[in-house]
Amino acid sequence: xxxxxxxxxxxxxxxxxxxxxxxxxxxxxxxxxxxxxxxxxxxxxxxxxxxxxxxxxxxxxxxxxxxxxxxxxxxxxxxxxxxxxxxxxxxxxxxxxxxxxxxxxxxxxxxxxxxxxxxxxxxxxxxxxxxxxxxxxxxxxxxxxxxxxxxxxxxxxxxxxxxxxxxxxxxxxxxxxxxxxxxxxxxxxxxxxxxxxxxxxxxxxxxxxxxxxxxxxxxxxxxxxxxxxxxxxxxxxxxxxxx
Amino acid sequence: xxxxxxxxxxxxxxxxxxxxxxxxxxxxxxxxxxxxxxxxxxxxxxxxxxxxxxxxxxxxxxxxxxxxxxxxxxxxxxxxxxxxxxxxxxxxxxxxxxxxxxxxxxxxxxxxxxxxxxxxxxxxxxxxxxxxxxxxxxxxxxxxxxxxxxxxxxxxxxxxxxxxxxxxxxxxxxxxxxxxxxxxxxxxxxxxxxxxxxxxxxxxxxxxxxxxxxxxxxxxxxxxxxxxxxxxxxxxxxxxxxxxxxxxx
Numbered sequence: 001x002x003x004x005x006x007x008x009x010x011x012x013x014x015x016x017x018x019x020x021x022x023x024x025x026x027x028x029x030x031x032x033x034x035x036x037x038x039x040x041x042x043x044x045x046x047x048x049x050x051x052x053x054x055x056x057x058x059x060x061x062x063x064x065x066x067x068x069x070x071x072x073x074x075x076x077x078x079x080x081x082x083x084x085x086x087x088x089x090x091x092x093x094x095x096x097x098x099x100x101x102x103x104x105x106x107x108x109x110x111x112x113x114x115x116x117x118x119x120x121x122x123x124x125x126x127x128x129x130x131x132x133x134x135x136x137x138x139x140x141x142x143x144x145x146x147x148x149x150x151x152x153x154x155x156x157x158x159x160x161x162x163x164x165x166x167x168x169x170x171x172x173x174x175x176x177x178x179x180x181x182x183x184x185x186x187x188x189x190x191x192x193x194x195x196x197x198x199x200x201x202x203x204x205x206x207x208x209x210x211x212x213x214x215x216x217x218x219x220x221x222x223x224x225x226x227x228x229x230x231x232x233x234x235x236x237x238x239x240x241x242x243x
Numbered sequence: 244x245x246x247x248x249x250x251x252x253x254x255x256x257x258x259x260x261x262x263x264x265x266x267x268x269x270x271x272x273x274x275x276x277x278x279x280x281x282x283x284x285x286x287x288x289x290x291x292x293x294x295x296x297x298x299x300x301x302x303x304x305x306x307x308x309x310x311x312x313x314x315x316x317x318x319x320x321x322x323x324x325x326x327x328x329x330x331x332x333x334x335x336x337x338x339x340x341x342x343x344x345x346x347x348x349x350x351x352x353x354x355x356x357x358x359x360x361x362x363x364x365x366x367x368x369x370x371x372x373x374x375x376x377x378x379x380x381x382x383x384x385x386x387x388x389x390x391x392x393x394x395x396x397x398x399x400x401x402x403x404x405x406x407x408x409x410x411x412x413x414x415x416x417x418x419x420x421x422x423x424x425x426x427x428x429x430x431x432x433x434x435x436x437x438x439x440x441x442x443x444x445x446x447x448x449x450x451x452x453x454x455x456x457x458x459x460x461x462x463x464x465x466x467x468x469x470x471x472x473x474x475x476x477x478x479x480x481x482x483x484x485x486x487x488x489x490x491x492x
Binding site: 107 | 320328332
């Protein structure tokens with residue numbers, strides 16, 4: 001409870017006694033590049049293979065001759081949109097971006113860079129953390145959309161190359177019984193996860209005490225806590241919006 | 244002028260500094276000295292607001308800094324320049340951006356005015372043609388000088404230096420000491436230096452506060468420190484053979 005209270009105070013400090021609005025514009029753009037553009041490679045690799053494996057394994061499980069082939073891509077599509085692109089990618093995102101945020105802020109803390117900001121009369125929480133959270137809120141949903149697209153493309157390539165599904169069936173399947181709300185639901189998840197990863201990781205890094213060893217511990221704690229928060233949020237969002 | 248009144252701080256019930264009083268005058272190089280672990284840095288953090296004292300107050304030219312008034316704290320902090328022990332330069336910014344950082348955030352100066360001011364401050368600390376270098380490319384002494392340039396760029400009324408000589412060779416240490424003294428005299432600011440380097444005390448100590456086990460044990464100037472009869476202070480001052488030989492008692 002104490003940690004939760006400290007976390008909520010930390011979040012409140014993001015918006016109290018902020019600097020001028022223009023101060024945050026360039027910082028947020030820089031952070032967007034760091035959390036979004038710099039994550040493209042890992043997102044691409046993971047998404048393509050995730051989609052490919054999902055398609056192959058779905059085909060492996062659908063062995064009945066009464067089930068048409070297009071169901072493979074229909075199932076793969078719903079898995080990708082509802083869970084894999086937003087949630088599994090969030091775990092990857094926590095590992096890459098979350099650990100980076102915690103490490104960066106932790107290093108700034110132990111080398112007194114955060115103290116230097118405070119002594120200058122700058123709200124260090126707001127100055128350092130707010131752009132990261134805004135950038136994450138902007139970029140993570142974009143990464144999720146990209147991830148879903150690439151996963152479906154990966155599934156198409158793997159499915160057609162291995163012959164488990166024809167190109168026509170795959171295309172038909174990903175368009176069949178499409179529910180628009182699922183995309184909206186995935187984007188809600190993306191916003192929530194984007195916030196959780198950036199805020200929790202920043203919190204862990206910001207309150208690092210000690211030296212280099214503790215910075216490493218903060219990074220690990222940031223990833224662990226973010227993953228737990230993602231899974232809990234995943235359950236509650238599913239219950240709330242689909243239940 | 245900075246006044247410290249009855250400041251105490253404890254961690255987990257264990258007192259670290261107890262009932263510290265002191266007056267640090269404008270235009271003086273005020274030194275807080277003592278062995279490691281005596282609470283010098285804790286007192287400094289209490290004074291600049293990085294850590295609130297458990298009791299007591301800190302006044303900046305009569306303005307109470309520790310009464311919880313956030314607006315006043317921000318106002319006072321913008322008059323403070325601080326040199327940190329490791330320099331605390333922002334790793335992701337080059338020298339020019341580091342020195343100009345307070346100007347970017349706290350002022351509305353035009354870019355060419357900012358650049359002039361940055362170059363002036365860098366020249367003042369004896370650094371030229373290093374504007375585009377990153378902190379990782381600088382030596383320890385250069386980092387300290389960039390730190391001083393950043394601390395004075397906003398024309399502060401109060402300058403804090405935390406262990407400005409730690410990790411530096413004797414020649415660079417003296418250069419940093421002299422720079423601090425010159426800046427204090429030139430801008431008539433209140434400077435507080437936390438150190439355990441006796442060379443600094445003898446070079447620039449207009450006012451010296453000696454701390455021992457969390458308490459202020461002695462205060463005076465660099466001449467008086469040699470004549471003190473406080474045993475703990477003498478043990479500290481004359482700990483090295485060099486000091487004993489130069490200032491035989």
